[in-house]
Amino acid sequence: NCPLSLLVSVVLVGLLCLVFCSQPTSLDAAPLCTNAEAGCHVLSLANLFDRVIQHSARMHSISNDLHSEFELYFLPSKNQIGRVSRNCHTSNILTPNGKENAQRMAREELTEVILKLLVAWRDPLWHFHQSMTHFHDFIDFSSNKSLKMSDMVHELRKGVQKVVEKMQMLGILSNSVSSLMSPEAFLAPGSAEWRLMKDYELLYCFRRDSNKVQNYLKILKCRIVPEDGC
Amino acid sequence: MACARMVKHLRLPLLLLLLALAAECNSMSPPEKPDKLGCRSPDKETFFCWWTPGSDGGLPTVHHLYYKTEGQENMRQCPDYHKAGSNSCFFSKTSIWVEYTVIVEASNALGNTSSDPLTFDLMNIVKPFAPENVTVVVNIEDSPHLTIQWHTPSNIDTKSGWVTLKNQLRVKPDKSKIWKNYASETQTHFTIYSIDLGVVYMVEVRCAIDNSWSEWSNTTFVKVPNFSRKDNSFWILVFSLCLIPLLAAMIILILKRKTVKKYILPPVPSPKIRGVDVQLLKSGQSEDVINAMLLNQRFPVMIPWKDQKEDYLIVSDKETSYLPLEKKKIFILPLAMALDSEVQSKETSEVDHFPKDSESSSEESSDKTESSQLLTKCSSANVLNDEKANQLKGVTEKIFQPFGICGYVDIPRHEHMQEADYSRVNEVNGDNILIMKKENIPHTLDTQGQEGSVPDNYSMVKEVNSDNVVFLEKHSESVNASFKAKGYIDWVNQKPKNLHMTGHSEMGVCPQLVGCEYVDTVPPPAVI
Numbered sequence: 001n002c003p004l005s006l007l008v009s010v011v012l013v014g015l016l017c018l019v020f021c022s023q024p025t026s027l028d029a030a031p032l033c034t035n036a037e038a039g040c041h042v043l044s045l046a047n048l049f050d051r052v053i054q055h056s057a058r059m060h061s062i063s064n065d066l067h068s069e070f071e072l073y074f075l076p077s078k079n080q081i082g083r084v085s086r087n088c089h090t091s092n093i094l095t096p097n098g099k100e101n102a103q104r105m106a107r108e109e110l111t112e113v114i115l116k117l118l119v120a121w122r123d124p125l126w127h128f129h130q131s132m133t134h135f136h137d138f139i140d141f142s143s144n145k146s147l148k149m150s151d152m153v154h155e156l157r158k159g160v161q162k163v164v165e166k167m168q169m170l171g172i173l174s175n176s177v178s179s180l181m182s183p184e185a186f187l188a189p190g191s192a193e194w195r196l197m198k199d200y201e202l203l204y205c206f207r208r209d210s211n212k213v214q215n216y217l218k219i220l221k222c223r224i225v226p227e228d229g230c
Numbered sequence: 231m232a233c234a235r236m237v238k239h240l241r242l243p244l245l246l247l248l249l250a251l252a253a254e255c256n257s258m259s260p261p262e263k264p265d266k267l268g269c270r271s272p273d274k275e276t277f278f279c280w281w282t283p284g285s286d287g288g289l290p291t292v293h294h295l296y297y298k299t300e301g302q303e304n305m306r307q308c309p310d311y312h313k314a315g316s317n318s319c320f321f322s323k324t325s326i327w328v329e330y331t332v333i334v335e336a337s338n339a340l341g342n343t344s345s346d347p348l349t350f351d352l353m354n355i356v357k358p359f360a361p362e363n364v365t366v367v368v369n370i371e372d373s374p375h376l377t378i379q380w381h382t383p384s385n386i387d388t389k390s391g392w393v394t395l396k397n398q399l400r401v402k403p404d405k406s407k408i409w410k411n412y413a414s415e416t417q418t419h420f421t422i423y424s425i426d427l428g429v430v431y432m433v434e435v436r437c438a439i440d441n442s443w444s445e446w447s448n449t450t451f452v453k454v455p456n457f458s459r460k461d462n463s464f465w466i467l468v469f470s471l472c473l474i475p476l477l478a479a480m481i482i483l484i485l486k487r488k489t490v491k492k493y494i495l496p497p498v499p500s501p502k503i504r505g506v507d508v509q510l511l512k513s514g515q516s517e518d519v520i521n522a523m524l525l526n527q528r529f530p531v532m533i534p535w536k537d538q539k540e541d542y543l544i545v546s547d548k549e550t551s552y553l554p555l556e557k558k559k560i561f562i563l564p565l566a567m568a569l570d571s572e573v574q575s576k577e578t579s580e581v582d583h584f585p586k587d588s589e590s591s592s593e594e595s596s597d598k599t600e601s602s603q604l605l606t607k608c609s610s611a612n613v614l615n616d617e618k619a620n621q622l623k624g625v626t627e628k629i630f631q632p633f634g635i636c637g638y639v640d641i642p643r644h645e646h647m648q649e650a651d652y653s654r655v656n657e658v659n660g661d662n663i664l665i666m667k668k669e670n671i672p673h674t675l676d677t678q679g680q681e682g683s684v685p686d687n688y689s690m691v692k693e694v695n696s697d698n699v700v701f702l703e704k705h706s707e708s709v710n711a712s713f714k715a716k717g718y719i720d721w722v723n724q725k726p727k728n729l730h731m732t733g734h735s736e737m738g739v740c741p742q743l744v745g746c747e748y749v750d751t752v753p754p755p756a757v758i
Contacts (some may be wrong), residue, residue: 003373004373007373061441095327097325097326097327097328098275098324098325099274099275099387099390099392103390208327208351211327211353211440212327215392219390219391219392220391221391222389222390222391223391229394229416230390230391
């Protein structure tokens with residue numbers, strides 16, 4: 001039918017245009033720029049937020065998968081779920097445990113929490129990946145996931161730092177956060193506890209913390225730049 | 231005596247036995263432990279738990295749910311047993327990322343029984359309800375498609391960013407077994423275009439929070455009508471309407487193809503001679519050719535060229551001319567002047583020179599602006615004896631008589647004053663006697679012709695009597711009256727010897743007298 005084919009062709013043309021005209025949104029491809037540097041496209045704050053939120057969602061989904069696979073492989077009995085929660089090494093970081101609590105928290109505090117969490121997980125995940133290489137069976141289907149997870153934590157931290165810098169530039173955030181940028185500042189004494197955690201516990205804890213990061217970022221975004229998606 | 235003692239000992243056990251038997255017949259017991267505990271959070275903020283009670287043991291049993299969060303020591307009771315229905319507990323105030331431990335206890339008069347504990351984190355029990363109010367609209371106007379709309383379950387907070395919903399729908403024809411899934415991210419409407427006519431479709435929708443999907447909604451059935459009569463007939467009508475003018479235009483074009491051809495490709499004009507019929511030429515017959523080429527032609531009328539003013543060219547013989555470079559004047563005799571044949575015969579030899587001389591003189595006289603018209607067809611030119619002419623002083627000329635159409639030559643005027651001797655007429659006696667004065671009045675006459683001073687009529691000199699008597703001839707009308715008197719009478723008085731002294735002889739002509747000359751500088755009009 002004539003109109004249908006015409007419509008289809010118009011839609012195709014529109015799609016092609018969208019594909020070629022729209023900016024790349026994948027986090028790996030385009031670097032994040034703070035100021036209008038040469039050859040670097042300046043992104044809006046909302047766009048930056050979307051990127052980091054997407055990234056954190058992917059990170060959480062990988063951690064979820066890893067946890068389930070680990071549980072399936074090493075601990076088949078169901079009753080083991082949730083028994084090890086007390087031993088997370090990030091328990092000392094005070095995190096809001098609900099929507100209202102997160103909303104009541106100041107922006108700077110919330111941002112700090114996010115950064116603290118991300119920083120705290122950089123080394124443990126790397127070591128987890130290292131230890132996983134010894135498990136030859138586990139490597140077959142999970143090793144690249146653990147490596148990816150540790151990379152993602154690193155990338156996400158950098159991304160969140162960019163967002164913070166942009167917010168500080170726009171005057172949304174006060175400059176009190178900047179003092180906590182260095183990873184070492186986040187490591188509390190006794191931070192070597194994570195070495196005592198078992199791998200399973202580590203995965204469990206990280207799954208929870210990645211979910212926290214994702215949710216906190218979403219809360220922040222809809223509070224600061226409540227555009228589409230909120 | 232011994233019998234009574236035996237009954238006493240047996241009474242208690244018998245009683246117990248009876249009680250036991252009675253108890254077994256009634257089956258009262260403490261309750262069984264509740265089973266199948268489950269908890270669910272539809273919005274990541276509240277959750278509810280449910281259980282399946284066991285047998286109550288024949289006694290009224292009550293169930294209690296106790297919970298505790300991670301880090302607490304004491305169990306707390308369920309805050310709301312009713313909102314979520316029977317055998318459930320609803321939690322409105324919750325914490326996420328903390329471990330809950332929930333236990334359900336059944337108790338009756340005989341005892342309590344607790345279920346197995348359930349530990350969970352709120353983030354793990356999130357599962358939204360299925361979407362509501364799913365509506366499907368079939369539209370086959372332009373192209374058949376289904377428009378599906380639904381509502382997300384209530385109480386889900388997407389505004390603060392706490393919850394991110396994703397939607398998904400699936401469609402399958404009634405008879406088929408395979409579902410087709412479509413993803414609709416955050417929209418609550420969707421349109422499907424790839425549907426077939428006359429098929430019953432089943433549509434289901436579900437949503438997800440953080441990758442945790444709800445159940446599928448209730449199936450919506452929709453039937454796509456089989457045939458769009460209106461659609462087809464519309465197109466047939468449009469097609470036929472378009473066809474009629476097209477056919478009409480084609481017919482017109484075919485009928486008037488020549489006109490159209492002429493309009494589109496105009497004929498190139500070819501050269502054409504007026505009056506010449508090309509077809510006649512082509513036919514090839516000589517008569518026709520002549521007819522075609524000539525007879526039909528209308529030649530433009532040729533008007534003979536006439537000049538108002540004409541000067542005459544003096545033609546002189548080469549040998550005798552001693553004014554070679556000077557302009558010469560010529561004398562033209564009037565037609566009526568009858569030079570006799572002896573003059574004619576003498577000078578016929580001169581005729582040949584005539585054209586030459588006239589040509590040369592015309593060359594010489596080229597300074598003058600007036601053109602010269604030479605007529606060479608002058609068979610009857612009469613020229614005087616050039617001997618006589620030589621003797622003349624100052625003037626050498628050749629006189630030729632024009633007969634008919636010949637003999638007139640335009641001469642260039644020359645300003646050279648000619649000396650001539652003239653005698654003034656003193657007295658006129660009678661008709662034909664002129665008495666001259668004696669004195670010579672050398673005066674130059676302007677060759678331009680003082681018209682005023684020249685009389686209109688001439689008289690021929692008949693006889694020269696003495697020095698000062700001239701007899702004129704009587705017929706002055708022989709002189710052509712049309713002649714304008716431009717010239718003059720040249721008297722040759724200085725050489726009376728030359729004059730032919732005759733008596734009163736009637737001589738119309740004095741051929742030997744060079745002086746007898748009439749000058750007529752105006753050609754007759756009929757000269758061609």
